[in-house]
Amino acid sequence: MIGLLAPGLVAPVLVVAEEAHAAELSSGGLLASAAWLIPVVPLVAAWVIALFGKRFPLKGWDVAIAVMGFEAAYGTVLLLSHIANPIGYEGTVEIARIGSLPIEWGWTVDGLSIMMYSIVGVVGFLVFLYARGYMEGDIRYTWFFASFTLFAGGMLVLVSAPNLLQLIVGWELVGVSSWLLIGHYWEEHENSSAAIKAFLVNRVGDIGLFIGAIIVSVSVGSFRFSDVLDGVESGAPTLARYAFWGGVALFIGAMGKSAQFPLHVWLPDAMAGPTPVSALMHAATMVTAGVYLVGRVYPLYLTEGFADDVRSFIIVVGALTLFLTGLIALVQNDIKKVLAYSTLSQLGYMTAAMGAGAYTAGLFHLFTHAFFKALLFLGAGSVIHAVHSNNLSDMGGLRKDMPWTFRTFVVGSLALAGILPLAGFFSKDEILASLRFAGSEESGFTAAQGGAGLANVVLVLAIAGAFVTAFYMARTVFLTFYGQYKGHGHPHESPKVMWVPLAVLGFFSIVAGWINIPGITSTFTDVVGARFHLVADHHAESFDYLAMVLGLAAAVGGIALGYRIWFPDRATQAERDTFTIPGLYPLLSAKYHIDTFYMDGIIRPIRGPVAGAVNWVNGHVIDFVVNGAGLAAMGLGRGVYVLDQEGVDGAINAAGAVTGAGGGVLRRMQSGRIEQYATWLIGGTVALVAGFIIFS
Amino acid sequence: MSLTDWLSTPENWVFLVIALPMLAAAVKLVTTTNVVHAALYLVVTLAASAAVLLLLGAEFVAWTVVLVSIGAVVVLFLFGIMITRAPMGREATLSHPRSVKLAAAAVSFALFALIGGAAVDAFTSQPLTEPADATRTGALGEVLFTRFVIPFEVVSVLLLAALIGGIVLARRDPGETAGGGL
């Protein structure tokens, strides 16, 4: 701003450079050059709501919903015009320069970011709409919407970033605002612990991100993604030498935010926040950030000689996450935790797809998952709102009392389970097909990258994961909506402001998959493919029937087994409530002891020695100094005592009398009130200095 | 230099645009009845102070203020507010009663009059010289690691001491298990 207001005042602080790369992409005109509004508007609005929100007629919600309406509209318009005419645009503003390294703020408008803008906008808008009903009467209503807007804004900063520095800024904004939101009810110790846990586990990943950003940027000499990817394209030797470690470190950052095994432990605890927060966090923002980052630098992972070896690591982490966390979801009794573990499992699918080289499939699952997972969370919130409990054992039989919630929840569950023709089917099928392709001869998925054998193992895990997904969603639906109501009070349908977003999300959960049907439509492939530094991607021309049949069979089988065990007519009430998975239950309900391992295996051993070392220093070094000082003082005291006896006594007595008299006057100053002392101190200093100036 | 002369320079308008909101935010910081708002006003004030530093051509210091003070210190404050469960809403008992406020206002005003008077008296209204080169980060780094290297090391040791001191102060005693968790 300063540079613009008074040119020549400071070094050229602001230099606006707007560029459109890649000849085949259009510059997008005003629509793209004004896209800097996308991240800036919510950031400003968050401040407005925090400081002045209470003066608005609807206590700040009105500002928040207007902002999200703007985001949804802008995102949709961008997406539509991008489909009509692919846009590739990058605007940058130089805000400072350290030596020759510019620090820039910018906004990227290309297929990948437009896809994210539109889902953050649309899903965010619906969640904010819903939040008005859900948060009604909350003690910190305005504050909630301020941090919620900041959360969405942070994600948009991250998505719009054309360089790694801004990405880190957005990354941390999301981290901080998620911390605020998870700890929204911080009066309870558990909730603020969950917030701190999320923050700290994310930090572990963040260190990876920092190291990765430093390695990649230093070896290229620029923070810009376009320069990094140019380096990949032209085969820059310095980057090639360090790309492996840079890629590993960046992926560790992605593991933290996208909650990949074994850094997944924060996400289930993050359920401590209000349900709309969980919905947005699991659907469009935060957890998608890691997958987005991998997608953003994808050519780095795809090009041979750079970080392509990291892909074996990525695919293994994704496969472990998708399978292990899916199993935990089976034994959860808290409806939000079931959904949380299911998110982890679906994130595992996305990561595995990214590792297998299926850029489009991974992002497509991110896209469809955003809709049905937001729907499921909001549906769960609606149920929780009605029965005032998170526990599945307090629910049951709600299908008649909450018709809209029931219908939409079933749609969301079927979409998540991957039933034809809902959204989840198409995206999951594409992942399975990609994994099968990666396992085939022609894919060129080399042994260093993971190899065909690994891809086939992951494919089996993914199909098993699809079975588990359908199984636990069937359990959730049957325990929540069928059988007898076991809670207290009278459940009722939620207000219109809550179920209308559910219905809209339900609609998207049905149709979102239709934009990328192999051999029929390829809109989504074209959207995310139209970006700088094209990503060569395998997009099947026709269905991979084997993968489709296996995936569908797994889903139907899961639902059938769930029906057999948990549907009311097929089992007695007592059997349903107490059914546990034989053999596996103790391990699963302890969540593979990972949390215990972190606490007992890492945190305590570190904390103990540190505390011990501090104690040792305290006991030995500091005590020694103190004792030494004490002994010296005693020696001095003996000397002084002699002097004292000799004749100081008289003087002391006289001084004592004066002091006593003075003390009588000054006693009133000794109130023990620290602020009065400080006032006297500063007032006295002022008087002294004033006297010094005047009389010198 | 008369006021009209002063106002005829565009830089001074920029100064006013930064300084007035800064002072307003500072006043709100010390008077607001909401703890979280106070922390947010601190962000505004520090951001404005960074802008003032930019205006003076001290880029590196300005960005350090943004990174350290706004980025780290404010988050630390929010942690502090959350941990001490300071009341988040309006709270009348955050400040001392009126009598204390009056005395404090008198003392602060006297302080301002003293420093301000001395400054006006001591410095001529001769304009500041243009810096030879606004981007002096390299030179600053050189000075920091040559002429000022010992103070720099002392500051490092101070930070280490503060780190250890913070752990010693904030950790629970081994026997004390109340609360549990992290």
Add this chain to the structure above:
Amino acid sequence: MTVTQFVLLGAALFSIGVYGVLTRRNAVLVLLSVELMLAAVNVNLVAFDRHLADQLAGGQVFALFTIAVSAAEVGIGLAIVLLIFRNRRSANVDELDLLKL
């Protein structure tokens, strides 16, 4: 721009900070006000640095030191507040009147 205007700005900011330190009961808010005073010091240091056109950029270097010291101060300050809060269930400075005894 003259150096006076920056010194006046710094003085005003410092005095507001002093007011805050003197009037706040909550210890976290006292620390916030101290932060304000330190910001005022930084403005002054950099303004004088520019005024004197110091070849060694001493003002800027010391502003950097101030920032580092203020970070340390906040860390220790908040740790003390936390300790007091744990022991007394309150972060109000006027309830800490052990000095009176």
